Amino acid sequence: MKAALLTRLPSPSLEIQTVPLPDIPPDGIEVTVEACGVCGTDLHILNGASYRPVLPFVMGHEPVGVVSKGPRELMGRRVVPSIFVGCGRCDPCRAGDERLCAQGPLVTGVLGPWGGFAEKMWLYPSQPVVVPEGLSPWVAAALVDAGATAHNAATLALHRQPRRVVVLGGGPVGFLTASILRSQGSEVVVVEPNILRRDLLISRGYDTLIRLDQADPTPSSVVVDCSGVPEAFLAALNWLPTHGCCLIVGYSEVPRVDFAIVSRKELIFKGVRSGRRDDLIAVLELAQRRAIDVPPVTTWPLEHINDALSALQSGQVAGKAVITVNNAIRHEC
Ligand SMILES: [Zn+2]
Ligand SMILES: [Zn+2]
Numbered sequence: 001m002k003a004a005l006l007t008r009l010p011s012p013s014l015e016i017q018t019v020p021l022p023d024i025p026p027d028g029i030e031v032t033v034e035a036c037g038v039c040g041t042d043l044h045i046l047n048g049a050s051y052r053p054v055l056p057f058v059m060g061h062e063p064v065g066v067v068s069k070g071p072r073e074l075m076g077r078r079v080v081p082s083i084f085v086g087c088g089r090c091d092p093c094r095a096g097d098e099r100l101c102a103q104g105p106l107v108t109g110v111l112g113p114w115g116g117f118a119e120k121m122w123l124y125p126s127q128p129v130v131v132p133e134g135l136s137p138w139v140a141a142a143l144v145d146a147g148a149t150a151h152n153a154a155t156l157a158l159h160r161q162p163r164r165v166v167v168l169g170g171g172p173v174g175f176l177t178a179s180i181l182r183s184q185g186s187e188v189v190v191v192e193p194n195i196l197r198r199d200l201l202i203s204r205g206y207d208t209l210i211r212l213d214q215a216d217p218t219p220s221s222v223v224v225d226c227s228g229v230p231e232a233f234l235a236a237l238n239w240l241p242t243h244g245c246c247l248i249v250g251y252s253e254v255p256r257v258d259f260a261i262v263s264r265k266e267l268i269f270k271g272v273r274s275g276r277r278d279d280l281i282a283v284l285e286l287a288q289r290r291a292i293d294v295p296p297v298t299t300w301p302l303e304h305i306n307d308a309l310s311a312l313q314s315g316q317v318a319g320k321a322v323i324t325v326n327n328a329i330r331h332e333c
Contacts, residue, residue: 003118004305004323006057010048013306014059014117021120022113028122029070031079034137035299036109036116037062038308038321039145040171040228040250046309051111060323061109062144063116064137067128078137079128080144080284082277083108088126098126099274117305119326129280132288138297139287142172142320147283147294148275150176153224153249155279156272158184160245162222165189166215168236169227170197170208172295172320173249176283177224178206179293183286189215191232196318204293217241230254240267247272295319 001021004014024030042059044050053059061083067074085108086093086101093101108123109115131140154177157165165181167174170192178201181188189207191214192198201208209215212223212235221244223236228250236246238261245268262269275283286292296319300308308321 001119002302003058003114004060004302006046006053006059007055009045009052009055011046013046013309016303016305019056019118021122024069024122025124027125029074029125029128030068030120030122031063031065031128032068032120033063033065033116033118033325034078035064035141035325036060036323037141037144037146037172038305038312038323040312041110043309043313045110051107053111058114058116058118058121059109060115060117060121061107062141062146063109063121064131064140064144065116065121068120071125074128074130078131078140079123080131080140080280081108081123081127082129082148082280083110083127083145084274085112085124085126096276096278099276116325117302117323119302129277129284132284135284135288138299138322138324139294140284141322142294142297143176143283143287144280145274146172146320147176147287148280149173149249149272150180150226150275151279151283151286152275153177153226153247153272154180154184156247156270157181157222157224158186160222161220163187163220164218164222166191166212166221166223168212168223168225168232169229169250170194170201171226174224174226175201175295175319176292177226177249180283180286182206183292191215194315194318196316200296200318212236212239215239217244219243222247224249226250228252237261237267240265242266243268245270297322299324301325
């Protein structure tokens, strides 16, 4: 199969090569990939600043494809994976939180099983989720990780019954978080310094700001940090009112944080790691019903994956970057 191979770390690019599909376990499900989203985590892996999979490796943790070998009820169905595979025995796994597995989960396309930047891949039986009718592979790809994460973050934000939610970062996760919150009737404002992304949000009717300090720190505000940049985290720390809450969705290394301010205001910081399988199912259903706005998708064929990575790295993609595989077509929607 043709695949974009990660052969060293750090690495500026991936190598298009023909390689055999790795051995599929007896109960594994073979998927013929149609598309796969590109995520900020892919860039961090390439930079050597994140997960370190065994090399060579095929990244791509937002795949969509058609089941080509597996149980009869799934044959020919379009599926996306719930990407985390846990031990199945620890408390988090038994509660449906495989992504928080005490043993450290495998993550398809990130750590362990190869991902979707290839013509074929395989999944564990616990992973496939059937894509609802009417959703294109490109839209489904935009939701696999970004959508599940946004659904988890938006649900946690709503639990706090905020008067207003401030989303930091208007990339795909921030966009989808704002979109889900808006669909639930929540007042939401997105802070995004990148003009391409801000213009896109404005065109879809969102309130936006360039910097967090332009917003009034209304009591019972919740900040959802989807930016992954240290400056945003520090701005939230200073801006949040007493008993304010920040959900940390995109994480970064923040040097020399003074936690005195956390105590003085009794702030709450809560981490968000991707989403549950249920979040993925819910966000696919919201998108199918057109209840949420999905970021526009720009696609690149697998052969040109390095162009997609550089466009993303240099902040030239306002919506979601998606790689098309098998019958690749250039497509914008
Ligand atoms: Zn991701
Ligand atoms: Zn576990």
